[in-house]
Amino acid sequence: MSETCINCGHSLCARRVPIFSKLDGKEIESVVTLIRRKHFDKGENLFFEGGELQGLIIINRGRAKAYINTPEGKEQILHIFFPGDFFGEKSLFVDKKTEYNVKAVEPVDICMISKKDFQELIKKYPGITSKILQELVNRIDRLESMIENIGAKSVDSRINAVLLEFAQKSLDENQIDSAAQFELPLNREGIANYIGVTRETVSRKLNLLQEEGVIQMIGNKKIKILDKNRLKSE
Amino acid sequence: MSETCINCGHSLCARRVPIFSKLDGKEIESVVTLIRRKHFDKGENLFFEGGELQGLIIINRGRAKAYINTPEGKEQILHIFFPGDFFGEKSLFVDKKTEYNVKAVEPVDICMISKKDFQELIKKYPGITSKILQELVNRIDRLESMIENIGAKSVDSRINAVLLEFAQKSLDENQIDSAAQFELPLNREGIANYIGVTRETVSRKLNLLQEEGVIQMIGNKKIKILDKNRLKSE
DNA sequence: CGACGGGTTGAGCGCACTCAAGCGCAGTGG
DNA sequence: CCACTGCGCTTGAGTGCGCTCAACCCGTCG
Known part of the structure; x- marks a missing residue:
């Protein structure tokens, strides 16, 4: 420090x-x-x-x-x-x-x-002050959609949503569309604790998405979104 | 209207x-x-x-x-x-x-x-403005604890938490302690959609709480909290 | 080398969900 | 007044999904 x-x-x-x-x-x-x-x-x-x-x-x-x-x-x-x-x-x-x-x-x-x-x-x-207000309102937005995810959506949908969220925060618009890779901010356990499941479930679902050709994993931390639309659906 | x-x-x-x-x-x-x-x-x-x-x-x-x-x-x-x-x-x-x-x-x-x-x-x-800021910050608080509830707590704990929340909003401090009755703002399905479970589950859990002597139901909409501490634990 | 953290995989189980039926009460209309 | 209807709630039976527990793999670090 x-x-x-x-x-x-x-x-x-x-x-x-x-x-x-x-x-x-x-x-x-x-x-x-x-x-x-x-x-x-x-x-x-x-x-x-x-x-x-x-x-x-x-x-x-x-x-x-x-x-x-x-x-x-x-x-x-x-x-x-x-x-x-x-x-x-x-x-x-x-x-x-x-x-x-x-x-x-x-x-x-x-x-x-x-x-x-x-x-x-x-x-x-x-x-x-108005900048702070804007940011707080945006944060409320994010918390609300997080509640929608955790409370009312299937585990598959939650994984999809969190991948999209991380991609958006890590890349800018055109990069997402060109399937650029980005680094996950959390490990499996972290993702699990973010969306309210267990780390094993995250592991299995990510592998499934890769088998289906929706994403591609480079090592453990980097990821590439190949089919953005399949993530958005459901 | x-x-x-x-x-x-x-x-x-x-x-x-x-x-x-x-x-x-x-x-x-x-x-x-x-x-x-x-x-x-x-x-x-x-x-x-x-x-x-x-x-x-x-x-x-x-x-x-x-x-x-x-x-x-x-x-x-x-x-x-x-x-x-x-x-x-x-x-x-x-x-x-x-x-x-x-x-x-x-x-x-x-x-x-x-x-x-x-x-x-x-x-x-x-x-x-500062009043609004305060209210927004409080709302963020509530959303955060809602996420904690839905994402990381057992169904029993969620029911407990929601009952306490409704009691607090409906009554003032000393009323809660004296086990005053209050009216639920939502029906079973509403409560279920609030805490991310099904209406049947809410129904069963409420009956269980009543059998255990923690709450008492008066009709369908009114409720009395008999043992506040048992709701708080877990 | 062994220890450790992070990740994966498999087997089994339990809890809440789904589906279905029945009950009780309030409101409506004959 | 009673029969009818509809809504909300309850209860039961069965199932499936994600959790739990356990073992194992792999790369890194001391």
């Missing part, structure tokens, strides 16, 4: 964050002075449930998973944070603790802004 | 809505002039997925369910809106359509504010 992020020049770092994307050069500068940076190795926890998290955390590089451990000993993954995503917004607006954990699934660099600094930032640049 | 709401004096109506709770008398007055009211009978749809919904809708009386029909012919319920809850916030902040339906499960009165009016309201009273 180091305090500096070698890979990003200061202003560049803040500009990559969608929340600040509307600010101009000078404004970005003033934001940058408030930001602290941190690095986490793969497997390290960025945050534990119920912990004190008095600020906003933005993922700058790498991916992280937010998850809950149930009393029954299972792990349910709620979000996969990609670069540009943030969490900790809850502590900014309501007086409640966040009750999930966040763990780096690969090396991760983050930006942090304290609650106090952020509230002043909002006063100065109200445009940020 | 009538255009006026007989049951609420104008300012009273707006004051009951948490979003406006921080405004003072005069401010409330100015909000009231923007509000249009509507009534829906049980079973009527307040809103269809993909429809044009250019404004915010606040439930004033009665309860409504938000649900999706899956391609496989199942219905997944996403939210139960109680009086004071709102929906349609999505259309205010992002340029996307809402893709669930909303149906009255009992007679419902609503307040409507158009997108245009609401945006001016926000400019005038920025406090409303």
